Structure formats: structure tokens, C-alpha cells
Amino acid sequence: MKTNRDREAKSAFKCGFVAVAGRPNAGKSTLVNRLVGEEVAIVTPKPQTTRNRITGIRNDPDTQVIFLDTPGVIDGARGMNAYLMKTARAAIADADIVVYLLDAAAAARRPAEADTVDLAAAEAIAAGGRPALLVLNKADLLSDKGPLLPLTDAWSRRGFFKEVFPVSAADGAGVDDLYAAIRSLLPAAERLFPADQWSDLPEKFFVSEIIRGELFGHLREELPYSSAVVVESFDETGREEGVVRIHATIHVEKNSQRGIVIGKGGAMLKAIGISARQAAERFLGARVHLMLRAAVSRNWTRDEREMRKLGCFDRQE
Numbered sequence: 001m002k003t004n005r006d007r008e009a010k011s012a013f014k015c016g017f018v019a020v021a022g023r024p025n026a027g028k029s030t031l032v033n034r035l036v037g038e039e040v041a042i043v044t045p046k047p048q049t050t051r052n053r054i055t056g057i058r059n060d061p062d063t064q065v066i067f068l069d070t071p072g073v074i075d076g077a078r079g080m081n082a083y084l085m086k087t088a089r090a091a092i093a094d095a096d097i098v099v100y101l102l103d104a105a106a107a108a109r110r111p112a113e114a115d116t117v118d119l120a121a122a123e124a125i126a127a128g129g130r131p132a133l134l135v136l137n138k139a140d141l142l143s144d145k146g147p148l149l150p151l152t153d154a155w156s157r158r159g160f161f162k163e164v165f166p167v168s169a170a171d172g173a174g175v176d177d178l179y180a181a182i183r184s185l186l187p188a189a190e191r192l193f194p195a196d197q198w199s200d201l202p203e204k205f206f207v208s209e210i211i212r213g214e215l216f217g218h219l220r221e222e223l224p225y226s227s228a229v230v231v232e233s234f235d236e237t238g239r240e241e242g243v244v245r246i247h248a249t250i251h252v253e254k255n256s257q258r259g260i261v262i263g264k265g266g267a268m269l270k271a272i273g274i275s276a277r278q279a280a281e282r283f284l285g286a287r288v289h290l291m292l293r294a295a296v297s298r299n300w301t302r303d304e305r306e307m308r309k310l311g312c313f314d315r316q317e
């Protein structure tokens with residue numbers, strides 16, 4: 001039999017979707033990882049790292065929040081850029097709450113009117129009618145916190161956002177206050193996912209992202225942007241004995257790029273494979289046999305069909 005207290009706890013339960021948006025490199029994935037407490041999204045010092053909508057689920061006794069990490073908001077309407085924008089827009093449209101991130105350290109260096117992409121994005125988010133919060137991220141980089149005040153004032157006056165939060169996703173400062181505000185705005189609803197689940201994406205997806213993360217670490221300049229990783233097989237039959245066997249392919253756009261990925265005598269591919277295997281082992285909690293190869297899918301970033309094949313598709317499609 002249910003007691004009154006059980007019923008109360010049930011009716012007080014809150015659950016909803018929170019889209020985390022902002023320009024490339026603002027720290028969206030870092031913030032989502034911190035809020036969820038798991039590394040759901042790869043973080044790199046380079047812009048346009050996140051390609052897919054990535055979900056990270058935070059479970060508390062009275063709340064379940066499904067965070068949607070999104071690709072950075074950018075200008076430009078072709079190929080990969082158009083795809084990234086579409087993915088971000090779709091996540092915002094599906095969310096109950098939008099959290100918009102600004103790199104506060106960068107914003108403090110320029111007049112607020114210069115943030116045309118941010119202004120346009122904020123306007124669009126406000127027009128969508130969902131409650132929205134502004135996060136001034138990377139506050140730790142401002143040794144003098146002085147510039148935070150005028151920045152907060154300027155954005156508060158514009159009226160796009162319900163509240164403004166100075167935060168450091170990197171060291172966690174201000175994140176609890178932000179989370180409390182998110183929680184207060186969530187609708188009352190039952191949980192959508194089991195309480196021990198922290199993403200709805202398959203392990204296979206995370207392994208391909210782990211490998212892609214290593215490409216950013218090992219390859220220079222544009223090469224990671226020309227690369228996609230496909231996990232061809234994920235064999236768990238040995239999982240009981242603690243072994244997972246994975247075949248994955250790194251796709252690049254040209255022969256010359258494939259040469260760089262493979263490296264002299266295969267040295268680069270080997271180095272990428274070793275770090276990716278170690279990271280995958282930590283993630284899966286099992287030994288991993290990783291077979292990695294490199295292939296050319298000519299100009300795949302300019303061809304929508306190829307992009308889909310290589311993992312760039314909106315999950316709503």
C-alpha cells in the first residue's frame with residue numbers, strides 16, 4: 001500500500017529535456033559532462049568538436065534531467081555547417097528548457113553588440129517561448145571578475161533569458177546554482193529512463209566518439225574535421241571473460257590524408273589505436289581488442305548521403 005509520503009514524492013518528481021547550446025568552443029560539452037557526472041561528450045580545445053546531439057542523463061532522487069549537448073551555433077549554410085546548425089536547432093525545439101553558453105572570457109574582451117551570432121541565437125531561442133538561462137562560462141579565466149557585471153547587466157536588460165549565471169564548467173564553480181535553477185523550471189513528470197541510465201546512446205557510439213577524440217589529440221589542424229569514425233563491429237561475446245572486440249574505420253576525404261593518418265610505417269595509426277584502446281577500456285570496464293583502419297571516402301563532408309553513412313544524422317530523422 002502506498003503511503004501519503006510516497007504519493008507526495010511521486011507528484012513532486014520532475015523530469016525534462018534541457019538543450020545546451022552556444023557557439024563552438026563555449027564549453028557546452030564540458031558543462032554537460034559536469035552536470036551529468038560522466039564523460040558523455042568529447043571535449044577538445046578546438047571548435048566544432050561535437051557533431052551529434054548527445055544525451056547525458058542526470059538522475060537525482062526527485063529529478064531526472066536529460067541534457068542535450070549540441071554542435072556549436074555558427075553562420076554558414078552549407079555542408080557540415082548546415083548540418084551542425086540543423087542539429088542544434090532541432091535539439092532546442094525539442095527541449096523544455098534551453099541553456100545558452102557564452103565564453104565569458106572572450107565576451108569580456110569585446111563590446112556586447114559584437115556578439116551578433118549570440119544575439120541572433122538568443123532572439124531565436126526567446127521566440128521559441130521556452131524558458132532559457134544564460135551561462136557566462138569560463139569565469140575562472142577572468143582573474144578580475146569586474147567584466148562579469150556589465151556583461152550580466154547587458155544580457156539581463158535584453159530580456160531573452162530568465163536568469164544569468166557566471167559559471168566555470170571546468171572547475172565546477174556556479175554549476176550547483178545553475179542546476180538548482182534548471183530544476184525549478186522543469187515540468188512535473190515521471191522519469192523517462194531507468195534511474196541508473198546516464199545516456200540513451202549505445203556504447204558503440206561512445207567508442208566511435210572516443211576514437212574521434214583521439215584524432216583531435218594526434219592530428220593537426222583541419223584533419224580531424226575531415227575525419228569520421230565508424231564502428232563496424234562491436235563483438236561482446238567475450239564480455240563475460242572481460243574482452244570486447246571492436247573493428248573501426250577512420251574515414252578521411254583524400255588519399256593524402258589517409259597517408260597522414262597511417263603515418264610512417266603505420267606509426268600514427270598505431271599510436272591513435274593505443275590511446276583509443278586504453279580510453280575504450282576505461283569506458284567499457286573490459287579489455288578491448290581494437291582493430292583500426294583508415295579509408296578514403298572522397299569529399300564526404302560535402303555529400304549529404306555520405307555524411308549520413310558516416311554518422312552525421314539527426315537522431316529525430
Ligand SMILES: Nc1nc2c(ncn2[C@@H]2O[C@H](COP(=O)(O)OP(=O)(O)OP(=O)(O)O)[C@@H](O)[C@H]2O)c(=O)[nH]1
Pocket residue numbers: 022023024025026027028029030031042043044045046047048049050051070071072137138139140141167168169170171
Ligand atoms: N578555463 C576554462 N576552460 C573551459 C571551460 N569550459 C570549457 N573549457 C575549455 O574550452 C574548450 C572547449 O570546450 P568544449 O566543452 O569542447 O566546448 P564545446 O562548446 O562543446 O565545443 P564544440 O563542441 O566544438 O562546439 C576545451 O579546451 C575546454 O577544456 C571553463 O569553464 N574554463
Ligand SMILES: [Mg+2]
Pocket residue numbers: 028029030041042043049050069070
Ligand atoms: Mg562540444
